[in-house]
Amino acid sequence: MVVRLEGRSGRGDQDVRTAEPAAVVTGPGGRMSESIVFPYGDPAFVADPYPFYRELREGGPVRRVVTVRGLEAWLVTRYDDAREALTDPRLSNDLRLATDPRLLEQLPAAERDAALRSMIRLDPPDHTRLRRLVSQAFTARRVAELEPRVQEITDRLLDAIAPAGRADLIEDFALPLPVTVISELLGVPPADRDGFQEWTNVMLTQHPDRPDLAAMDRAWRRMWAYLEGLLAAKRTDPDDDLLGALITATDQEQRLDEGELVAMAFLLLVAGYVTTVNLIGNGIAALLAHPDQLKLLRDDPGLLPGAVEEFLRWDGPVDPGVLRVAAEDLEIGGVRVPRGATVIVATAIADRDPGEFPDADRLDVTRPAGAHLAFGHGAHYCLGAPLARLEGRIAIGTALRRLDDLALAVPYAELSRQAGGLRGPHHLPVTFTAA
Template sequence: MPEPTTERLPFEFMLSPEFGRDPYTEYGRLRERGPVHAIDFPRGVTAFVVIDHEHGRQALTDPRLAKGLGHAPGFFQDAVVRGNPALARNMLNSDPPDHTRLRRLVAGAFTARRTASLAPRIQEITDRLVDTMEAAGEADLLDDFAFPLPITVICELLGVPSADRADFREWSASLITPAFTEEAARQRDAVNAAVRAYFAGLIDERRRAPRDDMISALVTARDEEGLLSEQELLATLTLLLIAGHETTVNLIGNGMLALLTHPAQLGLLRERPELLPGAIEEFLRYEGPVERATFRFATEDMEIAGVPVPKGGVVHVSLGAAGRDPAAFDDPDTLDVTRTGNHHLAFGHGIHFCLGAPLARLEARIAFETLLSRLPGIRLACPAEDVAWRLNGSLIRGLQALPVRF
């Protein structure tokens, strides 16, 4: 292993258009200098990014790296609470026992049995969307398919009107995008106010007239059992709505782009549809929907791969870089739908492993099966180099659009 580097990466390196278009080349260069790199964060905060699979996996389960904002630097706490009050107190930003309590409240909706029972409805939604696209002969696969499929499913699961999904997409994009200017911060404040008002209205509605949905169940847990606070209720609903579709949108979009730019792999998958479950894991490894895990904070002075991380240090784990680590995967920059033993970290690892991973995998399986069987001539409607990635510094790895013809 190379000697730990003391050079700090500029804060802006993950925000550049070049990095957004191809983070893997930059990570490859950094990996030659070591698996952990310091980042020159604003206001003197000490931050690090972990870019290999071994230490990334360890960091995701290290109890010394907390998620709770109480362990974050002071200004960081203020920035997150102000920037994302709708998300500030949820299970993703908490540690046991709060994390255990909050996760248990929603885990029942994402069990294997419950998820499997959704398959007929997911297929029905998928078929309807493909019917519309097929008649047109062309589509933006993101707007016309990859977004409406999972947002409809999570809205029905939560009990949220899917007719409001245009608002959800705008809110989601804002809440997961860093706000580095005063104007962006003002826009974020407006979105947070809209999200709080929206969910507060739904909560009040369920208090008056409960239904058989997750919002009603969480309201009962709040009002009758005292299992979460009002702020936690709002934050949990916001997290479920955003996380419940963002991952799947980009799993479908990124995976289809990978197939459409690797025609031999696309042909192999058509010839051998039994490869699809493993192919989905390969899409997650090769071009996963989440580029970096959410922040963790060192609760004591520690080391990662020989690099000192002081108490209060901010740690990023790059899930995307871990998926391209040659020490963990043979020929990692090659898409291989026959790859086996795919131990990627795309859904995280440990107690914060994505609760909705079974649902995302099910939605992706039905989506790819249906697209490949019903649209055999599907192809890009523009040169591959013209397909644009979202270049906003977000943790999310996704496309702006995916124009196709069939």
């Protein structure tokens, strides 16, 4: 049985708490008796899903839900369970283990091929082998060395928009900053960056329930072909960058095959900027919607590192969480999850759990840094977390310092946002005093 709900953020048929009686948690074979539909068609939910998420969490530690394109999943909602699930070896990243074939079939063919070779879809020992190859590029020391360059790029972007008195802080600032940083780190020529941005936008910004799969497949194929050509060019004319180092590992030590190499390049290029754009966009939008928190940061810039952690916790760039597949029967939060089930570890919901974060729905830039799950946990903890933190801190701090009287040009609730996997504003129109 499927129950369509909106929760308190929308205008649904009934309240979440009444949708799944506590006495009827599982049906025959361990299946939950009712599935709750994520209301991606409701603008109120897209603008603010957290009231809906709160009621899901209050209704039980594991909920049966219907997410994008009708995919059914078991949603882990509470912090302690989510943190434990992220390190549980019985929850695999290999999508081929899923009993629901739609998990792979709903992906464009080119994306499906890439997903099965990507580091984020592999378990140890293959995941360990691939992660070790690139981990040295993202250590705290190496990232700290990038700080002057990140600051330089940030200042250059703000120099361009400061005289205008208005800007789209996504298009003009939050997007080009991490794109430039990751491109320089990997060795992507400046002339090629617009192309991969365009393809990535097609791949990642489709409406969750009405995607253009043909367009997505074309974009994936173009990106894959571009990366194959870029890597071939770097073999002919080696350069001192991360892709060059990966090629050396492939050619000399045979630790990456050709497909793994292209998949790794794709992962680093896309993951290296998409979530950082959302971190910056969500953080600035949250501050502008909470003037008291904005004033605290302006008065005490030393709060900024902790504030970045709070932005990640309060409205993180991944929504609702990360995908796993049950490799065997297991129990999560007292609920039996069958082998082959699709499991979503809902980090965005867990990070609002009041059992871990007091007054969890309140944005508080003075909150002591807690162990939020926005970057994951365990072996798959986000490799680029130190770089994302650096870019977020510099971007947000410099924008607050240089853009006086910064304000949203539209109401916070009316910002157009991504939904169904990623969370962040498509555009962030603002006004400020022209420099």
